[in-house]
Amino acid sequence: MKNGLKIVTIGGGSSYTPELIEGFIKRYEELPVSEIWLVDIEEGKEKLQIVGDLAKRMVEKANLPIDIHLTLDRRSALKDADFVTTQFRVGLLDARAIDERIPLKYHVIGQETNGPGGLFKALRTVPVILNVVKDIEELCPDAWLVNFTNPTGILTEAILRHTSFRKVVGLCNVPIHMQMDIAQMLNADVSRVHVDFMGLNHMVYGSKVLLDGEDVTEHVIDLIATSSESMTMNNIKSIEWSPEFIKALRLIPCPYHRYYYKTREMLEQELKDADAEAEAEGTRAEVVKKLESDLFELYKDPNLDIKPPQLEKRGGAYYSDAACRLIASLYTNKCDIQPVNTINNGAISSIPNESAVEVSAVITKDGPMPIAMGDLPVAAQGLVQQIKSFERLAADAGATGNYQTALLAMTINPLVPSDIVAKQILDEMLEAHKEHLPLFTKEPIA
Template sequence: MTKQAFSVLIAGGGSTYTPGIVLTLLNQLERFPIKTLKFYDNDGERQQVIADACAIIIKERAPQIEFLATTDPETAFSDVDFVMAQIRVGKYAMRSLDEKIPLKHGVVGQETTGPGGIAYGLRSIPGVIELVDYMERYSPNAWMLNYSNPAAIVAEATRRLRPNSKIINICDMPIDIMDRMAKIVGLKDRNDLVFRYYGLNHFGWWTDIRDQQGRDLMPEIKAYVAKNGYWLGGDYDAQTEASWARTFKAAADVYALDPTTLPNTYLKYYLYPQAVLAHADPTYTRTDEVRAHREAYVFSECRRVVQNGTAKDITYTGDEHSTYIVDLCTAIAFDTKQRMLAIIPSAGAVANLDPTAMVEVPVLFGANGPERLAMGNAATFQKGLITEQNCVEKLVVDAYIERSYTKLWEAMSLCKIVPDAAVAKVILDEMIVANRDYWPELA
């Protein structure tokens, strides 16, 4: 029996991740068939570079798929089953400021955490809401898989502003870490692991990891992480950039603070900000690294494919970012009840947290979306950290909805990364000027 084929839209078609998603989709057609693939981006020129290469890839590998790239919302969002949203409002120019403005004032500059994440969040909220509204207008039965950052703030905003929308907020960072965990214990990949995890996006902990036969893998993984963090080295990390190498290795320090769990790598920014600052260069941040490596590579490879008129020797491949998205689409499309992570209202998933907190926990994905699994109570240390950070995220959304300067100042002042309210105000005032074309006017 032939499986149903689906129509998929990638919103943010000009992203450097788009070719990897396309390649993964093409490699998984047997389990997730596609009849139409569309790209949508408000930057048509940037998208076209990616689209021209992907058109060649699709023609050579799956000519039966109808492909188009557009900047017109109605054309893009009509008659689709899944929207994969990966937008970056303000692109790398604004990401660079998110990182460099805090660093000027002795505060961690990072795109999803601290002041940088707050700035990015205020830009992302209207962008993602716009995509949700397009989807509901033109394809009301579609599902949106949103992995636009910062996912925690976006998830809180969509919970409050579009509570009935069919949007699922996800993140690939735990996926990458679980693939590394699988390698540590000699398994193939994350799908060989049965896990328990709770927290917020970029702010969580594994409390139990087992193989499919029920064998407890935590002791072996902990022993490795205590010495090496999540760094594997060798061929596995041959292409890993310097900033990520430090991040994976720093997990050893984060783990030491609570050896009963295994941490998400992003916790280093909150728990060891001084160590992060010690390695930071205010003139050359992660944005510059991405521009010099991933962006330069992806766009040059796409241009080379177009110039040669073939993708038969393309060096680009899919990654964990894209395989997770295909897994999720397949689970919804065919009601597989696969266990995966998603960012959802707690509603008892973590029993002693605010039920409206957008927690990142394992769920079972099927035709009706995510079905939450109970993770029990958060430990005292984790509960304290989560409660503080969740209040930061709620205040950011308050500030957006109310156009409130005070609420945004409170959010930055409460953030664990920022040393005090005076520093928060200086950073905020500078960011208001930098984001004048993107943020709502605050009063």
């Protein structure tokens, strides 16, 4: 009989791990974790040791009986786990920089989870997450998988379509940021604010806002339309929305919607940032590399025994805390409402039941129960359906290594202007990433 819960984190050398450890520490009373296994690969060995040492100091400071284990052996770590979290990056930040720079050569947005960059992050990551699931099914079949590796929507889609494993929940920090920003606009504590979310990962809308149970959606939309401080995140440029557009949309867009509703402006900003001849800050990957380097220097300090506040400068801030909250709710059958990526099951009526959606759901011991939202307003339906088609093809291409499927996914993405450009970008990126795309072995079609 185990004395407590075993948590395994794949990608344990991530800069986000201290937030994860902090989340488990502060929830220890409801989530009795006895061991946390931080898993990484050989290339991440040094970072794993640095983060692992900090994690041990944090647990020691909290005076809790949690054992921290560091390993490069995923399978030994997974044995009898209760929860598995995934936060890895195939190809590390160098691969992300390629994802961002190559599309810009063709005057196409280069971004980590949208457009060609999002497709290639999926192509590299889908085979790995499917192998992780295979190991979970063998070594800890009762464990819940909480994935916040991007693009989490496509990865959830791939698991739902290419495995029989259903104990998976995808997590994103975008809805959390949106809720926090809305609470700030309303000068209210975030606990008083409820937002109904519906859509897809990085394509999610706020459809209703309640403040102390009262519907304030129209007021929030007006605030967003008239505010000079548009809702955004550290990894997305804050280009203001047209007030008339926001009032006409009558939905709360997420920060990533800028790539679709403000494509030209976002592309111009990316080209400016990436201009090697100018004194530019570089692509987001290059900015993050510097942030990560600074963070790991902080983490090395033997006197540091807390999560440093500088971590919030990373675009994924609050991911890890959200993961701990989700795990606690799954474990305690809390039945609270959280936005997650899960199987649709009719929550959004125009999306197939078996597909992954990002939606508000009641979190129970049996998993998320998505709340029936009806259908998206007509203004959002077309874009969401197009991205859903892209996600399905991207998931299939990642799972099979099929060139034609990847080409089709690239071409139907709304950020890619033509089939010719799609093929040019696809071929160049397949060559650039070939080390991390072992399934794509066949020659492209003529």
